[in-house]
Amino acid sequence: MSASKAKIEEDIHFIFSERVRFARMEQEWFSTKQCPEELRKAFMWGIPHPTDNNNKLVVGREAIARLENLAATALRRAGIQRQVDLSEVRMPLGTILFRKFALERRPIDTKNIDRALSEAAKLAARTIKARTHFIPCHLMHAEKPFEFTIGPVRFMNQRTFRSRLAGLIWQHRSVYRGDNWLRRESAKYYGSFGWIAEVSIPCCDKKTAELLAFAAVTSALDCLHILFRATHSARMSVGGPAVKHDRRGDCQDFRVWPGIMGNKES
Structure with a gap:
């Protein structure tokens, strides 16, 4: 064996030994009727139960770190x-290990x-698909040209974006049917920006595509x-508050507006 x-x-033996140790603590x-301090601190480091969706197997921080290494190997x-x-693959792999070996x-x-x-890798591969992201930007007050491209990023002014969006909503009308709140709040948020960047990310899962899309738009803005030089582009930015209609607070649970229409899966 190499x-x-x-x-x-x-690493797999260690993960299972940690599960046995924490099970004894439970x-x-x-x-x-007294929870051991180590078990109390380890509650957040658990693996989804292979047969009970409402339960998890506490294994501890070090076991999760080793599970992450195994997930990296699988990918x-x-x-x-x-x-x-x-x-995205770490927890499914943990469930698979406990199902197979326990x-x-x-x-x-x-x-x-x-x-x-x-x-685990096959499950992860199912999340891979092409995704198109629309990221609002503060660029300039001028509305012409109506659109321009920098590399893979297409910048559209509000008029062009509304036309593009109308076609997408009609194409996916079954998804938005009856969800007037989503359409209203999305339009309010995106309407606070003068420009919208469109970028397509091929063959990635959702989280990776979001990071790559934001990075691509940021590079285009650079x-x-x-x-334009710093004196004429100091206020250019990617995403951010909706300015006129922003209702976000300090609690992260309320920071939902930038992602409300962050991507369209194709």
């Missing part, structure tokens, strides 16, 4: 490590480990900063 395979097997809690073997966010009692050997990593 060193890498030995390390993978070692039994102690039920018997003494790397499948060749999709740059297309899928690591956090419930089904399969031996922790090279063949079963490879099958578990492959299954080009504008260079062209």
Whole structure:
């Protein structure tokens, strides 16, 4: 067995040993009615239960870190490590490991480990698809040209964007039917910006596509900063508050407007 395979097997054994250790703490809690301090701190480091969606298996921070390394290995073997966010495959892999090796009692050997990593990668691959993002921007007061492109990014003024949006809403009318609040709040938010950037991201999961789209628009805006110089582009920005209609507070739960129409899946 190679060193890498030995390390993978070692990490899996460690994850299961930590689960056994925390399970004993849970039994102690039920018997003494006092939750051990280590268990209290570890509650947030759990894996979804393979058969009970309302429950999770507490394994601790170090076990989750090793599970993340296993998830990275699964994505790397499948060749999709740059297309899928690591956090999206980490927990499904944990559930797969406990289903195979705890419930089904399969031996922790090279063949079963490879099958578990492959299954997790296949689940992650299902989230990969082309996505088109519309990101609002503060650019300039001028409305002409109606649109222009910088690399893969297409900047549209409000008039052009409304025309583009109308076609998309009609194309996906079944999704928006009856959701007047979504249409109203989306129009209010996007209407606060003079320009909207459109960029298509091929073959990525949702979280990775969002990061790449924002990075692409930011890079395009950097080009504008260079062209117009700092004195004429100081107020140019990507996204941000809706200015006239922004109702966001300090609590992150209320920061929903920038993502309300962040992407269209195709």
